[in-house]
Amino acid sequence: MTLQDSHGRRFSYLRLSVTDVCNFRCNYCLPDGYECSDDTASLTVEEITHLARAFAAQGTRKIRITGGEPSLRRDLPQIIQAVANTPGIEQVAITTNGYKLTKHLPAWHAAGLTQLNVSIDSLDPRQFKAITGHDRLQELLDGIALAQTLGFKNIKVNAVLLRDYNLAEFDHFLDWIKTTPITLRFIELMQTGDNQDYFAANHVSGESIKQRLEANGWQPVLRRAHAGPAQEFCHPEYEGRIGLIMPYSKDFCSTCNRLRISSLGKLHLCLFGEHGYDLRPLMTVDKEAELELALQELLQKKTATHFLHDGETGAIQHFAMIGG
Template identity: 55%
Template sequence: MLIDTFGRKFNYLRLSITDVCNFRCNYCLPDGYDCDQERNFLTLNEIETLVTAFAQLGIKKIRITGGEPGLRKDLTDIISLCSQTPGIEKVALTTNGFNLARNATAWKAAGLNAINVSADSLDPRMFSAITGNQNLTDILHGVDVAQEAGIESLKLNAVLLKQFNYSQLQDYLDWIKDRNLTIRFIELMKTGDNQSFFRQNHVSGQEIKSLLLQQGWQQKLKHKLDGPAQEFFHPNSTGRIGLIMPYGKDFCDTCNRLRMSAIGKLHLCLFAEAGNNIRPWLTASDVEGCKQIIIDTLFDKKVAHQLQQGFVGGTKHLAMLGG
């Protein structure tokens, strides 16, 4: 088991396989992806070494992220590799859903257990205003296809923005009343590129939580492999609500996840200064060496991020490391 100097146990890896994204979300990549960046992403063989090493160190859950992971043609192979690695109990995917309808069945067959789909509005015009994409209907159809394929856990992610979708909060609650899935509201985070936008659009997660509790929503207990979201249920709703509140008190106390960038850097926090390059061990297929560098790096993990103080580290935008 991976344990840091503060006694926190790590069983969850967020694995970015590309930082390329085909959406232009106003809170992340409003000008689109910069094609001049390095694109020498981890190969399938390097990912195999990485996943094997982490699994042998006690990682039980892997979430495949981007950028947009669906842009990689070998995504199905990556899912299969992760699901077949001894020790890995759950494989999840975060996607914008642009090709979900076409691939959900194959991803399920490869071993995918859970999908989180970005849906920053249920209104097509607002969705387009936020994401620069006009295919909301196709994306929601993909969610239906994923459910029909038997994906165990389906969640929609929405970054709540004061000047955009915050007024549509009740629309989400109404939409999930008869749907067996979870809507997760994510508190907007400040990054290197969005500081003015953050000041204009940040909504406190605690404010949303108070509203839910007033409406009779009740908080669920966490499973050991769950991420940072607080999840809520209501006796009159089939669907559930999740809240991710990185500015909340004690958010980092239960941290159980590490992050790998698409170019082979191990990040101890989304908002740390820089990752530790472990790619030489991955390229050499050196599982034991990889395990040792992971253990050594973990000693540097800090007790908490410093978002409340305005520190965003080396995170220029969320697509760099999968949010």
Template identity: 55%
Template structure:
């Protein structure tokens, strides 16, 4: 096994794989008008996904996160999970979901090999949740989380996009929720994308405001695992759960980058906010191209910049987060 390493010496044991750009929610910070166009029908096939994941496993990837759009909208989703979980080197198979019908589906995902779960919950207030997502499904999602715990998941991460005047007052509500449950709530700073400039300017709030409140209340910063995402995670002896902060506008945010991305069309994205991706799909058509695929991934990684340029308002080709899975 040869580990992937870029020019800055960063290693990449973590792949985020989007399996569709289709989404059925209307989150205000992503697809406020719904998913008007998608390439869902031409997404990577199961054999293509197997070859891709196998190549990354050969290069040291041990964690793959399946994202969308909403990945569970694929009719072959459970088969997709089995395909990846059957690769011995992949130790962590995670799913990021909006939680749609999760109460009815979560057990089958676990049976298919998923062993980590991220659920998007932007508010614990039903009316605000509905306002943000366009769906009145908070109870259904919370029930799905309970069922996940009942069926063996030891911890769950919840993603909450922090928005000024909408949910930035809910810290105490989230803290009460995780008091006795092994849930990590990750407050994610609102990020500017090509379609959301005005929304970003109106609702962005720094995660540092939450960080200050946590420190004042005795929360302590945890050491970061090698395959962890970019969150700063905080724990407290009186709480079973944790709080994470993802602050892409903070200094040196990219210094610990350890993740790579592939879109549902097979484009290798060196950053969430890259100007363009590099197609790998022509090398996914048969098993005989694995060596060429591995060499291509290595070569492309040399092009990765040392940082993104969000602080300059440069959002690359990412019009919305559903395009690539956030």
């Protein structure tokens, strides 16, 4: 069976948040740091196990573990192992800010992690600290080197495009991937409920970056199975690739293949939806069939597109809420 909405889109990719807590203070997400708004405990390993089984039974093949910052969960290796051991799941990915990456990565790898995404918004240590509130750039670069040693393939580095902070570094980023075999993904800044002024000052059109790449010989790459929304580009003179995530581009939602579960067990049909649907009561050993049916039924409520172009950001106040 497959999860399919009323618009004919199939969903084989789940983004699973395991906590909304984050220890970084990125100025585009949590400039004042994390503030707890709900003291309800996050999903347990047992609940995540039932959830992964239900999604896998409906055709999900890739699960990405997100936060907040997922490494703040002490039982993260057990979560990774539970997901990796789920029949039908082929890829287990994580998106992390890289906190203590060199310490954690061997255990994640041993538990079954297959793909690593690390957020690095600047290659200048001072600018990196200005954006994130932490002086940890070298630690992240060391973590990526360790990932390569451990045999991780298709390592991805995420950088949010910011006019006042890292746009001037674009050529520096390109120089880096000339000899570094990773996929560098530039993410177009998105408007949320609390960043209107910051968005107006820092938003950079992903389309302008795409035109710049194409003018310099970069060629589009075919999307892999279960891939996310990035448009990827390669160049014969570069070891690395470029990915562009452009939510304001035309037809961005037409290829949507991913759903989201919050750390409290709510299904979000869209990052910018108005609310989530509580599935936590169904994440038990005797209700997996009900959970699968609920997924099928709720998916029919998914709209054809988000409404970011109209300035409607839904219920999301910041991206740590459900992992971006």
